[in-house]
Each structure stands twice: as C-alpha cells, then as structure tokens.
Amino acid sequence: MFVFTSEEKNKIEKIVGRYPVKQSALLPLLTLVQRRDGYVSPEAMEAIGKELELSPAYVQSVMSFYTMYHAQPTGKYIILFCHNISCQLNGADELLKYTAKKLGTDVGGTTTDKKFTLHQEECLAACCGGPMMRINDTFYENLTREKVDQILDSLP
Numbered sequence: 001m002f003v004f005t006s007e008e009k010n011k012i013e014k015i016v017g018r019y020p021v022k023q024s025a026l027l028p029l030l031t032l033v034q035r036r037d038g039y040v041s042p043e044a045m046e047a048i049g050k051e052l053e054l055s056p057a058y059v060q061s062v063m064s065f066y067t068m069y070h071a072q073p074t075g076k077y078i079i080l081f082c083h084n085i086s087c088q089l090n091g092a093d094e095l096l097k098y099t100a101k102k103l104g105t106d107v108g109g110t111t112t113d114k115k116f117t118l119h120q121e122e123c124l125a126a127c128c129g130g131p132m133m134r135i136n137d138t139f140y141e142n143l144t145r146e147k148v149d150q151i152l153d154s155l156p
C-alpha cells in the first residue's frame with residue numbers, strides 16, 4: 001500500500017501552493033515519488049491523482065511521456081546512457097555494450113544486486129561531452145572504458 005508520510009503531505013501542500021491550479025503540480029509530485037521509491041507504482045499514481053484531483057489514467061499518461069519516471073522498480077543508481085548522434089559518433093554504442101557486459105545486465109535491465117539499472121537515452125543536452133551518461137542526477141562526460149570502470153566502481 002502506498003502512503004505519503006505526514007512530512008511529505010506538508011511538502012505536497014507547499015508544492016501545490018506554488019501553482020494557480022493544483023493539477024500543475026503533477027511533475028513535482030511524480031519526481032517526489034520517483035526519488036523516494038526509485039519508481040512510481042500504480043498505487044503511487046492513484047495517490048498522486050487523489051492529491052491533485054486527477055485520474056490515475058491521466059497521471060500515467062503524463063508520466064509515460066517522460067523517460068525520467070519509471071513504472072517498474074529500479075536499482076539504486078539509474079544509468080541513462082545517451083545514444084544520440086554526437087555521443088554515437090564518439091563511441092557511445094560500444095561503451096554502452098561494454099557497460100552492459102560489465103554490469104552483467106541487458107540495456108533496460110537491473111543488476112541482480114539491485115544496484116544499477118541501465119537505460120539508453122535520447123540526447124541529454126551534453127552533446128559536446130559525448131559520449132556521456134547520467135547517473136541519477138550527475139552527468140559524466142567524455143567517457144572511455146577506463147572512466148566507466150572508475151565511475152561505476154566508485155559508487156557505494
């Protein structure tokens with residue numbers, strides 16, 4: 001069962017107060033849940049909908065448009081590996097395969113220890129630093145195999 005804590009309820013009230021209509025607070029509430037749980041479950045969509053007077057179907061339709069929200073449980077670290085043109089021309093495809101092999105998971109999958117979820121992503125607007133990946137909120141640019149090793153091995 002999905003429940004907002006009283007602290008989260010207070011936070012939601014403040015967030016909703018920033019907007020002329022409460023429905024406009026949908027993305028911040030999705031972000032709140034995504035950061036807390038690592039994904040947004042159907043029960044969470046329903047709870048968000050109740051807070052904002054939106055149907056769960058509407059919440060899901062908005063959520064599914066944005067790739068930073070996940071409907072399935074994820075690892076502690078979500079790796080978004082850019083595979084658009086600038087990154088691709090600088091070796092992103094090979095590095096993504098390397099990263100998947102290193103982690104022992106497919107693209108779109110989560111490691112068995114639930115530490116990493118690996119996704120390929122459209123342009124993340126760091127094209128001059130390609131190949132690049134985002135892990136949770138941090139961008140890593142000008143990647144090489146050695147840098148990928150160093151970054152992934154350093155995460156607790």
Ligand code: FES
Pocket residue numbers: 082083084085086087088122123124125126127128130132
């Ligand atoms: S093409 Fe990779 S960040 Fe833009």
